[in-house]
Amino acid sequence: MSIGMTPSRAQRWRAGLWRRLKRLLIVGTIAVVAGWLYAASFSPEREDWDGQRAALANRTMRPLPVRPDRDSLLADVRELASEKYAGRRVDSDGGRLAADYLVGRLQALGIAPLVPGYRQPFSFQRKRIRQFWTGGIDTHGVNLLGVVRGQSRPDDYLVVSAHYDHLGEHNGAIYPGADDNASGVATLLAAAAHFKAHPPAHSIVFALFDGEETGMAGARHFVDSGVLSMAKVRLNLNFDMLSRSSDGVLFATGTWQHPELKALVDPLRAQAPIVVLYGHDQPRPFWDSEDWVHASDHGCFHDAGVPFLYLGVPDHADYHRPGDTFDAIDADFFVDCAAFALSLVAAADAAE
Ligand SMILES: [Zn+2]
Incomplete structure (x- = not known):
């Protein structure tokens, strides 16, 4: 050739x-x-938010069974989002002052401590990019744990949770975290006040977690610590961001994993003044941030096999920004979300 x-x-x-x-x-x-x-x-399109919205459009709104105290809800958010706490970063002076304030609130409400002084300290290694190959920074946090004992089923527990830490200060700007998550903390305190006055059937642990913004360190510690056996926990109700939503929507996440929980949510969302949608819980590709199953502390309960319901609003323009201030929350929407959250805890307590 x-x-x-x-x-x-x-x-x-x-x-x-x-x-x-x-x-x-x-x-x-x-x-x-x-x-x-x-x-x-x-196929997360099965979440069908438009379809749910359309089905809820003709609902008959009625006052929700449990109403929180509006003034005290707003006062707690205003306080925690104030400059005094400087964004409540885990292991910061502001974070420790916030813990002191919250211990005072639990005491004033007459909530019994689950652990001495309510405080469950923990430590973990906080990683930054710079410490990728090395140990990270020793970081100390403290969870705050109260309990209201159940009347008829004291050995069956509900855990109501909200994280009180936020991002602290960066480049001279405070990240106040009014929505994220002073709003959830205030709602948890309102729930504690309600169940102190109206004793529940189950025991209810009120867990204010630290270190959520740094990888859910506090919730993970609580779940692993054995201070409460996860085998006794029937449900985790986690509140994280309840006070502003441009289209009046609150998500209830977790019914894809536990469809039976819709029986608690359905009757309430059929009468609520806010639009409560199911979703953000179907498996999605790893790059899709719309999967919220591990977006907050409820993820640690889910990993431990505990059913969970997470209540939270869609991300907004001030999410993880200095603009997440008390003045920017929508007070009426927030009070309605808190009423929904409290009514949901009551429905869970009344269920078998
Ligand atoms: Zn949060």
Whole structure:
């Protein structure tokens, strides 16, 4: 075949380049198809928020069974989001002052401590990019744990939780975290006040977690600590961001994992002044941040096999920004969300 002509350097280079391009094309195509098949194996469109919204449009609104005290709800958010607490970062002076304030509130409400002085200290290694290969920073947090003992089923527990830490200060700006999550903390305190006055059937632990913003360190410690056996916990109700929503929507997340919990939520959302949607709980591709199953402390309960319901609003423009202030919350919407949350705890307590 050969007629004695050898290919030139340029020809050889072009042929090599073409071979490499072909290989890249094949590998790229396989990767795209595999990625597409992976993404297509999830179908979160079944969450059908428009359909749920349409079904709720004609609901007959009635006052929810449990109403929180509006003034005390707002006062707690105003206090925790004030400059005094400087954004309540875990292991900061502001965070410790917030813990002192909350211990005072639990005492004033007459809630019994679950652990001495309500405080469950813990420590963990906080990683920053710089410490990727090294140990990280020793960080100390403290969970605050109160309990109201159940009347008829004292050995069956509900855990009502909210994280009280936030992001602290960065570049001279305070991140007040009024919605995230002074609103959930205030709602938890309102629930504690309600069940102190109206003793529940189950025992209810009120858990104010620290270190949520740094990988849910506090909730993870609580779940693993054995201070309360997770086998006794029937349900975790976690409140995180309840005070502002541009379209009046609150999500109830967790019914995809535990569809039986819809029996608690359905009657309440059929009468609530706010729109409560199911969702953000179906499995999604790992890059999709709309999967909220591990977006807050309820994820630790879920990992321990405890059913959970998480209440929270969609992310907003001031999420994790200095603009998450007390003045920016929607007071009427917040009080309605808190009423929904308290009514939901009462419904869970009344259920078998
Ligand atoms: Zn949060």
